[in-house]
Amino acid sequence: MASESMGVEHVSEESGLVFHPMDQFIVKPLFGDGPIAWYTPTNVTLWMALAVLAIIALMVLSTRKRAIVPGRGQSIAELAYGFVYKMVEDVTGKDGIKYFPYIMTLFLFIVCANFLGLIPGSFTTTSHLAVTVVMALAVFLTVTVLGFYLHGVSFLKLFWIEQAPLVLRPILALIEVISYFVRPVSHSIRLMGNMMAGHAVMKVFAAFAGLAVIAPVSVLAISAIYALEILVSFIQAYVFAILTCVYLKDALHPQH
C-alpha cells in the first residue's frame, strides 16, 4: 500500500506538477496526531477560536471608547450592526428584531471565518459540510418550531396558497413542502460549496505555478481568484444571513 502511494507521488513529480487541492481541508489535531474525538482540539478549534477573537476585537474592543464620533474600528462595528439590523428589520419586520442577535451571531461568524480562511495556509471552517449543515439545520429547526409555536396548525397555511385557484393549490402545496425541506440542504451546501470551490481552485492554480512557462499566468489567475474570493466571502455570509431572515419571516408571518 505504501509503495503504491509512493508510485502515485512519483508520477506527479515526474510531470513537475503536484496537485493536492483538497489537502487544505484536512482536519488535524493540534497536539500530537492521535484519532480525532469530538473534544480533540484541532485546527477547526484553532480557526474558530481566531474567528471568535476577531469578533471580540471588532465588536467589543473597538467600541471600548463609546465615542460619539467613531474611530475606524468603531465605524466598522457600527456599520456591521446597522447592516444586519436593517436587513433583519426590512425582511422580517419589526417583530423580527428580537431575533437580531442570533442572525448577527451567524453573520459575524461566517464573515470572519470566511475572511480568516483567505489567509494563506489557514483552515477555512466554513468550507466544511459539518459546520454549514449544523448552522442550516439549526436555522431550519428553529424556524419550524417557532412557526408552530407562534401560529399552531395555521403555520401550515404557508404551504396552502390562497391566492391560487383551488385546483392548483394541492400541487402548489406539494411543491412548497418539497422546497421547504430542501431549504437546509441548499442553505448549507451553497456556503460550503462556494468556500470549498474557491479555495480548491486557488490551490490548483498554485500548483500550476510550478511550471516556469505558465507561472506568470498562474500568479495573475490566483490574484484574480483571490479578489473574487474576497467578494464571495462577504456575499456568502450576506446570503446566509438574509436567507435566515427570509425563513424567519415565514415563521413569523406564514400568510403570503
Added chain:
Amino acid sequence: MATETTAAQHVEPLALEEAGMCVDANGGAIGMPQLCFDWFPNQMFWLAVTLVVIFLVLSRVALPRIAAILAERQGTITNDIAAAEDLKAKAVEAEAAYNQALADARTEAQVIVAKAKADIQAELDVAIQKADAEIAAKSAESEKAIAEIRAGALDSVKAVATDTAAELVSVLGGSVDAKAVDAAVASRLKG
C-alpha cells in the same frame, strides 16, 4: 508499471475510502475531506462552542453597547439640530429686529429732516419778512430824506436865484425891489 499506477490511483483511494479512511499514508486527502464523517463530531462540537461564545459576547456586551452608542449619537444629533434651529430662529428674529430698527431710524431721520427744513423755512420767512420790513422802512426814510433834500434844494435854488437876480439888478444899476424880484423868480421857477 504505468497502467498499474493509474489503476492504483483509481482503485486505492476508493478502497481506502470504503475502509472509512480520510487521509492516505502520506497525509494527503482522499476524496473530499468535507465528507469524512470521522471528523463531524469534532467540528460540530467546536462549532457549537464557538457560536455560543459569540452569541454570549454579542448579546451581553457588544450589541447593547453599540445600540447605546447609536442611540446616544442620535440623541446628540437631534439635540444639535434642535439647537441649530433655535439659533436660526433667533438669527432671523435678530435680522427682523435690525431691519425694523433701520426702517425706524430712516423714518425718524426723514421726519427730522422735514422738521429741520420747515424750521429753516419758517426762520427764513421771518427773516425775509423782517428784512423786507426794514428795507421798506429804510426806503421810506430815504424817500423822505430825498424829498426833504429836494425841498431844501428847491428852497436853496429859489434863494440863490433871488439873490443872484437882486445882485444882477443892482450890478446893472437898477434899484432892487425885493417883491418884484421874488415874483419874477417864482414865475420863472414855475415855468
